[in-house]
Amino acid sequence: MAAVVAATAAAVIGVIAQPTSASAAPANPSSLLAKVVVIGVPGLTWYDVKSSPELTALVDQSHVGSISVKTAGPHTCPVDGWLTVSAGTRAWGSASDQPCRELPAVTNGKVADWQTYVDRQAEHHTGAPIGRLGQTGYPICGFGPGAAIALAKSDGSVANWQPEFDRARLASPDCGDAVVDAGALPPREGRAEARQNVARLVAEARAAGGWVLxxxxxxxxxxxxxxxxxAMQLPPDNGPRWLTSDSTRRPGLIQxxxxxxxxxxxxTPAAVDPAGSATTGPLDGTEIHFTGDRHTDAAAVIEDRLDTNERFEQPRPVLFAVALxxxxxxVLALLWFVxxxxxxxxxxxxxxxxxxxxxFVxxxxxxxxxWWRWPSPGFSLYCVVLGISVVSAAVxxxxxxxxxxxxxxxxxxLILLVDGVLGTPLQVGSMFADGPVIGGRFYGFGNSTFATLAVGALVTAGWVAQKLIDKSRVQAAVAVLVxxxxxxxxxxxxxxxTDFGGIIxxxxxxxxxxxxxxxxxxSLRALIGVGAAGVLVVSAVAFLDYLRPPEQRSHFGTFVARLLDGDVADVFIRKLQMAVQFFAGPSGWAMLVAVVFCMLxxxxxxxxxxxxxxxxxxxxPxxxxxxxxxxxCGLVxxxxxxAGVALPAIMVGFAxxxxxxxxxxxxxPATVSPEPHLVQES
Known part of the structure; x- marks a missing residue:
């Protein structure tokens, strides 16, 4: 039996560690050499594109997609976004208990209050090396206050920057790539004029050559x-298609x-290693490229993007309504029964x-x-999930x-096995997905999905083994392993x-x-051996994934890279903070009590x-x-x-x-014997 366990573990390692192909489309060849002009617009939604003829006209001239702007903090104010661009990893810029403020000014060639932002990364353990983009040594031009933040060096100093956009400066040989802050769109009044200004900036940037993002x-x-x-890239290579990246692995989505x-x-490969180093750490993102079929209908593209927004925004709010x-x-049914x-x-x-x-089905x-294409998407999702739940139970x-x-x-x-092999199309956008708004996971199984799979797998394995155990305990154990x-x-x-925590x-x-x-x-000895075998499997998978090129690594290989670089302390602290945040209120303690009682x-x-x-x-047996x-499984x-106590709580909610x-x-109910005198009388 021990040999069977070892062979099964080896097979698991071999299958999990098989290299996966890179994205379906290669990276844009032009992006490696041509001028890149990034125009950043806080608040630019697809509703803005739909409302603006000028922006709508750009759709068929672009690779298009949506961008997740999730950063390290609870809010994604403009300063958070620009600091994230500066670091190449999620940064924390705004104060959690304050509204978004004006971007800091540049005084005497330095971003004001820069040390505050540096301290904030340490305080919240983001590990974000703000100033990385400005340290490249490559002549990147900046225009506008947001660009100053993105291009500032690690000490907050900024060079090759101007407070206003300058078309002539952008076109000069001294300006390699460029970052342009087009300004946040006003919530109400003046938004139409701001959209026109964005379209004008795109036109002027395109005239400078290269391509515009x-x-x-x-x-x-x-x-x-x-x-x-x-997110748009102009001009499109090989016809307008869908933007993507290896960090999201989703057509039409980048971060x-x-x-x-x-x-x-x-x-400047000597100045910056995209795979990271001991001083900078790895980048969270990968190069943007395109994939999929061509699109030629701007109206259809815009509606597709709006549908996608509904798909990612509705599930979490509706989850509470369905669960309630x-x-x-x-409660009513059990009360009636009692x-x-x-x-x-x-x-x-x-x-x-x-x-x-x-x-859970x-x-x-x-x-x-x-459902996101139906009328009233939120209510449609509520009805669909309830309907499938009832039908599944009835069948x-x-x-x-x-x-x-x-x-x-x-x-x-079975549903999750098939979904995983197909690339998790059913999980993406479901109530159990950490979608791009949350920014927790762009591909693979999330914690809630894993909890469902674990219960389904262990209960199914237990039932099959029960059918075999009278015949052969070895066969029953092999069935569990399979x-x-x-x-x-x-x-x-x-x-x-691609779930590191799940296989652990x-x-x-x-x-x-x-x-x-x-x-x-x-026995205790066997228990230690089982634990060691589990650690071996997980470690082997992570190390083999690390051996792949950096852009092809998943969470496994990225963790090993951080571990070897000595860059995991902040990661562990952030994970621990996420786990303990459930105990900020009574619901977390209630979950813990319920989980402990169920385990006991x-x-x-x-x-x-x-x-x-x-x-x-x-x-x-x-x-x-x-x-x-x-x-x-729940305890580990x-x-x-x-996810902390939430993971076993979800397992409890299913099992x-x-x-x-x-x-x-x-x-x-026990059969009540008739009284003796009744028997005699009968």
């Missing part, structure tokens, strides 16, 4: 509703740090609990309906009856799930479950005040290994993942309702 830089107000902003990587690509509806229905204990109340309670399990299948109950819980777990497992291993491969393989949590859980299936118990129930079943659960726990594996994920539904549905 018109991008949103940040939000004009601290409390503005964040959305992906406009703010890609702007820095694009300017630096091919420039399902939980309210569960008070009445009638067959009808029992069926209702079971179905309500199964609907919550169906929610509906979250992903809803994306296939393209599982009708087809599988008392095994309805298995149907929902199996459905989630089913769990498939989830690990899909979750962890770069280009598929799932690998030891699968190995522990397989061992318990094989031997029935585990898997190892101390006799202490659970439920006769049905105690009987269920000992009714089949595979129940204990499955529940312990779920707890192990909570301790080592930036507990379907378990309770199974217990209620399987419960059979």
């Amino acid at each position: 018109l991008v949103g830089i940040g939000q004009e107000l601290a409390n503005a509703h964040q959305q992906p902003l406009v 703010l740090t890609d702007v820095t990587a694009t300017i630096l690509k091919g420039r 509806t399902i939980v309210a229905a569960e 008070l009445r204990r009638s067959p009808a109340s029992r069926r209702t309670a079971v179905f309500a609990l199964l609907v919550q399990g169906g929610f 509906g979250v992903f299948l809803s994306t296939a309906t393209m 599982a109950q009708v087809v599988l009856k008392r095994y309805a819980f298995l149907g929902l777990a199996l459905a989630a497992y 089913i769990g291993g498939a989830a690990i491969v899909v979750d962890g393989r770069p280009g598929w799930g 949590a799932l690998t030891p859980a699968v190995l522990l479950m397989a061992w318990l299936t094989w031997r029935g118990s585990i 129930a898997t190892v101390l079943p006799q202490r659970v005040p439920s006769e049905s659960y105690r009987a269920f726990y000992s009714s089949f 595979m129940i204990r290994p499955t529940l312990i594996a779920l707890s192990t 994920g909570m301790l080592l993942n930036d 507990v309702p379907i378990l309770v539904a199974h217990l209620i549905a399987s419960h059979r």
Whole structure:
């Protein structure tokens, strides 16, 4: 059995570490040599393009896309955006409790209050080397206050800069690339005139030669509703197509740090290494290029971009409404069952609990309906997810009856396996996706998706192993390794799930479950061996990914690069801060208490005040290994993942309702024997 575990681990490493192809389209050849003129416009949305004939006219002359302007802070004010361009990684510029302020002035060749911004990076552990772009030594010209921030050196000094745009200066040989601040668009009055000014700047910049990158830089107000902003590259190479980058791996989507990587690509390699160094750290972005089919209809492109905004903006707000509806229905159904204990109340309670399990299927299948193109997208998403949740529960109950819980777990497992292999099209834009507005993840599985996959995989593996265990414990353990291993491969393989934290949590859980299936118990020595095997798998995957070229690395290889550069302290601190932020309010502590009680129930079943659960726990050999594996995965994920207690809480939200539904549905009241005198009389 140990040999089987080792062989399975080797297979997992081999499949996960297979090199993935680079983006479908090569980088623009012209971008390596031609003048690059970046025109930054805080607040430039696709609604502005739709409302402006001048900007609409640029669409068919450009590679187009949307840009995520998420930075390190809670707001993305113009200063945050320009500092992010300066550093090439997400920076923190504005104060979290203050509105967006005017950009600092340049006095005596230095950006005012520069040290404040340097201190802010240290205070919030962003690790952002602001001043990197200005240290290149390449003659990059700057125009406007935002450009001064982007091109300032590490001490805040700025050269080759002018407060106003100068077309003649831009066209001069002394001006290599250029950064132009077109000014934030005013929220209301004067916005139309500002849009015309942006179009004029684009025309004048194009006349200087090279190509122009018109991008949103940040939000004009601290409390503005964040959305992906406009990105255009003019003139287009090989016809107008869709902008993308290896950092997002999504056609039509780039991120703010890609702007820095694009300017630096091919420039002064002795001064700046795009892969990073011990002093600068790696860039968060990669060079912008194009992909996909040509587009020739400006109106259709604009509508596509507006639809995309809806797709990324609606899911998180609607998530609360859907969850509240399902939980309210569960509470009412369970209250009725507790008070009445009638067959009808029992069926209702079971179905309500199964609907919550169906929610973890509906979250992903809803994306296939393209709800964002329907009328009232937010309400449409609410109805679609609820509808799929109800239908999934009903189908599982009708087809599988008392095994309805298995149907929902199996459905989630298979859906996410397929979705991962296809590049996660169902997860992107779903309620469980950290979309470009949040900026947490542009490709691969997020924490919520991983939690769903983990529950689906472990429950499915437990059921299959139960069918095999009477015949052969070895076969049952191999089934656990195969089913769990498939989830690990899909979750962890770069280009598929690309989930570093996920395989850290799932690998030891699968190995522990397989061992318990094989031997029935585990010694301290074996437990240490299982843990070491999990660490080996994760480390091997990360190192093999690091061996790829920097632009092809995923989160795994990037982490190793930072580790070797001694640049992980800030990363660990930020991850820890993200994990503990859930305890800022009572909800986080409530989640922790619930998670701890659920974990204790898997190892101390006799202490659970439920006769049905105690009987269920000992009714089949595979129940204990499955529940312990779920707890192990949740515990490791909570301790080592930036999601903290939220990860096991999501697992509990999927696993507990379907378990309770199974217990209620399987419960059979004891038959009451008739009184002796009644028997005699009869």
